[in-house]
Ligand code: HEC
């Protein structure tokens with residue numbers, strides 16, 4: 001009987017430890033994160049960042065806009081450009097948001113972005129500007145690019 005109790009307690013304690021660790025891992029936290037040209041703090045190029053970087057996800061910072069820029073010519077990442085979000089197609093309307101691409105080709109932000117009725121993404125690298133023909137209602141760029149459609153081209 002005593003022995004059964006001891007085993008039972010051991011099981012309970014390990015269960016408790018497991019759930020508390022898991023909870024910590026899953027919660028992550030919404031620290032402010034913003035990519036900048038030249039920085040190299042990011043990882044997981046090409047993956048949908050918001051699989052983890054959202055509430056309940058475990059990534060540090062809950063991203064509002066994030067993704068990875070590639071070169072159409074050779075499929076390698078394109079660092080240090082810009083991603084712009086306009087209210088109209090082909091860079092028309094007003095510029096609602098800009099985020100810099102880091103040295104790994106990733107961009108990410110936890111800043112509030114108002115997608116309203118949809119925003120039109122543009123990638124900028126040197127003289128090259130690429131326009132997404134349709135508006136997006138959220139910033140999970142790699143949820144489509146590299147999955148249901150080609151990667152985001154930067155040049
Ligand atoms: C599979 C889950 C997962 C995915 C997908 C993921 N991340 Fe993370 N990310 C994490 C975790 C966990 C951390 C915190 C621990 C660490 O730094 O590795 C983190 C940390 C970070 C940090 C903070 C590093 C620091 O030192 O401050 C940045 C920036 C970041 N991720 C960017 C991205 C970008 C951009 C993408 C998409 C291209 C992405 N992550 C995709 C899980 C993920």
Ligand code: HEC
Pocket residue numbers: 065066067083121122123130131132133136138139140141142143144145149150152153
């Ligand atoms: C709902 C899915 C989806 C999301 C989310 C999405 N895109 Fe797109 N994007 C597409 C599709 C589909 C095309 C058109 C592909 C084609 O026909 O070549 C496209 C095209 C583009 C192009 C033009 C590429 C070229 O051929 O020059 C750019 C740039 C782009 N997207 C950037 C982004 C950025 C940046 C984000 C995040 C803010 C984003 N997209 C989010 C689906 C998506």
